[in-house]
Amino acid sequence: MNVSLVKVKEIYRQAEELVGQEVTVQGWIRTLRASKTTGFIELNDGTFFRNLQIVFGQDMSNFEEISKLPIATAITVRGLLVATPEAKQPVEVQARAIVVEAPSHSDYPLQKKRHSPEYLREIAHLRPRSNLFSAVFRVRSVAAYALHRFFQERGFLYVHAPIITGSDAEGAGEMFRVTTLDLLNIPRTPDNQVDFSQDFFGKKVGLSVSGQLEAEIFALAFRNVYTFAPTFRAENSNTARHAAEFWMLEPEMAFADLQDNMRVVEDMLKYVLTYTMKELPEEFAFFSQFVDPGLLERLDNVINSDFGHVTYTEAIELLKQADQSFVYPVEWGIDLQTEHERYLAEKVFQKPVFVTDYPKDIKAFYMRLNDDGRTVAAMDLLVPGVGELVGGSQREERYDFLKKRIEEMGFDMDDYWWYLELRKYGGVKHSGFGLGFERLLMYMTGVSNIRDVIPCPRTPGNCEF
């Protein structure tokens, strides 16, 4: 009979080999139920979603003490692992000895009942100990790994785009300013503007709103690359789908057109879903039961069906023929509103759908102009429940077209000299997209607020923890 320290995950995954052995486990008490002679502890050691049941009896010298322990007490348990085929859990530990490693207190805010996500958000330092957030953050970790696996297996180079950047005017959103200037004594230029030449970098810089332009540098050297990094938007947008700091995945592929681009998106999403659901079946069962009924069926449907495709122009026709009325007008040249996107994804297609070839005037300057002269090779992936999950395009690789577009937008050419120069020296056609990682997690877990899929969410007026 050997005594060995084991993880709860190992106990569940290798139950047959471990049953009958004496084991040692370490973890935190999630719940405790005790009568005069017998007690039960649900022990969680952080390695696994489910708890391990510990049974302890009067034969233990410290039975009385253990019976009164509050939730979150850290303990070490030595005992016999036995199979319990009739019970809710497959195995349990019959304790021979329990040692208190670190005490807790009865005013511990997490109770053994369901709490609202809003309440748990107020105690974000403790919420990873709840079932919901334990599952969410495990999915976050595995999904991030799965994305890396997908691109690494296909030979993509992982690029670290800069976090501090001076390229601003790509229209992606307001930047957070990065400065070391004395805010109580700001240097001024003769015309009373802020004199950024005296700032740390000698110019006006901020936190990156996108790594795309830098990713293009590397795509035109390494062919297939991706970035995966924090991104910052200083927009005062207070919704369940926006955060000031979020993670974005941005692949960029040389010699690839819009069709290639969309194939990668579809393959990638199916890969991440398949991999993560296979690794974390208990977590997904939990989401499907308590967070978003029908989630598993919906995700299986995504994995097993082909994504929809529709051009913007076709989408406008579909919306005009819709059997429901919209608050906002449907007209060619106006961007799709949330209600339109929801109608397309949730009513017409009922699965992820690519909308392509938008009017050039409602899209970014770097998107490739189509031969019709009025649309660009852009694509948005709309998914039921979340909305826009991916936005991408074939980039404008023709020097003269790009230069003209930058001029039309009124941008300062000095900020884009290197971006234009990429087109001058072997600037082959290339494409890429951006995936909001938190939106993917929302879609995968059914969690409806972005604040609940980020460890420490940053939103307007909120930077606690």
Add this chain to the structure above:
RNA sequence: UCCUCAGUAGCUCAAUGGCAGAGCAACCGGCUGUUAACCGGUAGGUUGUAGGUUCGAGUCCUACCUGAGGAGCCA
């Protein structure tokens, strides 16, 4: 930033303008295998904040704060 709704015990929620209430948690006790255990008892409140109306405000009015849902912007 705009619109709508909400804020009462640690948590989830009741209370016609007229006595501040329940379940769970906590605490004390009971119970021989529990599964959000069960049974009995005890304690727990400046009703988000600041004003106002009223004989009387948790309830009505104003402003602000916080949260939720929706919208704009986007990922």
